Amino acid sequence: MAKSSHQKLKLLYLLKILTEQSDEEHCLSAQALIDALADYEIRAERKSIYDDIAQLIDFGCDIVLVKAKTGGGYYLAGRDFELAELKLLVETVQASRFLTVNKSRELISKIEKLASKAQAGQLQRQVYVANRVKAANESIYYVVDDIHRAIQNNRQISFQYLEWNLDRELVPRRNGKPYQVSPWALTCKDENYYMIAHDSEEDKIKHFRVDKMAKIEVLEDRKREGAALFERFDIADYSNKTFGMFGGKEETVTLLFENSLIGVVMDRFGREAAVRRRDEGHFSVRVQVAVSGQFFGWLTGLGPGAGILAPSSVAEAYRSHLEETLARYTNDTLCQ
Secondary structure, three states: OOHHHHHHOHHHHHHHHHHHHOEOOEOEOHHHHHHHHHOOOOOOOHHHHHHHHHHHHHHOOOEEEEOOOOOOEEEEOOOOOOHHHHHHHHHHHHHOOOOOHHHHHHHHHHHHOOOOHHHHHHHHHOOOOOOOOOOOOOOHHHHHHHHHHHHHOOEEEEEEEEEEOOOOOEEEHHHHOOEEEEEEEEEEEOOEEEEEEEEOOOOEEEEEEHHHEEEEEEEEEEEOOOHHHHOOOOHHHHHHHOHHHOOOEEEEEEEEEEHHHHHHHHHHHOOOOEEEEEEOOEEEEEEEEEEOHHHHHHHHHOHHHEEEEEOHHHHHHHHHHHHHHHHOOOOOOOOO
16 A cells, blocks of 8 residues: 555544553653654654544544653543443353353454453453363354244244253254244343243243254244243243253242341242241242252252241152252262
């Protein structure tokens, strides 16, 4: 590119330099800006720098002049994201199990470009992706995009659903026979990403881990079904009563807790849960749950301070679950 062409891009390069190299703690003097522009083969004088900065401010750029005998100069103050917000985004990407290691690093690299180079260095120091448990499906972006497109266009999808084998490989369930469902929503739960859909074959709502979906196809000739089931569908309510996103028969249960566990109950079921004081040391809560081994496991993890009051059928099922689990640790039967 000829120098004259570079010269015409002077304002753009000046904004690029301020974006990448300046922040509140790193000001650029007029001479530093002249030297930085020279790296792009752009000539500048001190007076023209002042005029250019004024034009950028008139355009709407939040550029601040710090007057000081040493260390003064200009910096770009107005950014779309503050450093604390960018750190939060990086931490969220790191914690997202449904993103692979490679996808996480790609996203974090893009987030870093929203900050100055000095601030990006702070973001890099908090990146610890390699040893986290992450998904293995590199096509996660395209799966999510296809699901969104199917929802927007009111179409069904087909896909293979994967599971791990003992060789640590993701292989298709049902010998590769595709699932065909009507997608209605996407939600995050327990650090994973789920699609919530209607299964016409069983006429029920199901959920699927997005990172375990493969060979997805939007069925342009098949309109979604199950609208009636989703008219009053509440994703938060569905997630709260589905422990570990494991399905089970829905039951209205009354649970008894020691008062010290009120925080756990609020985190699990929300502030709208029907809490009732039972005595000075206990309270009960009446909630809808999907009764499953995951639900029993959650309850067991709370220890003797939690239990099931009603219905008796669920309480008995929990008792049997505990007895069967305990039996595996008696008389050396664990590996039999």
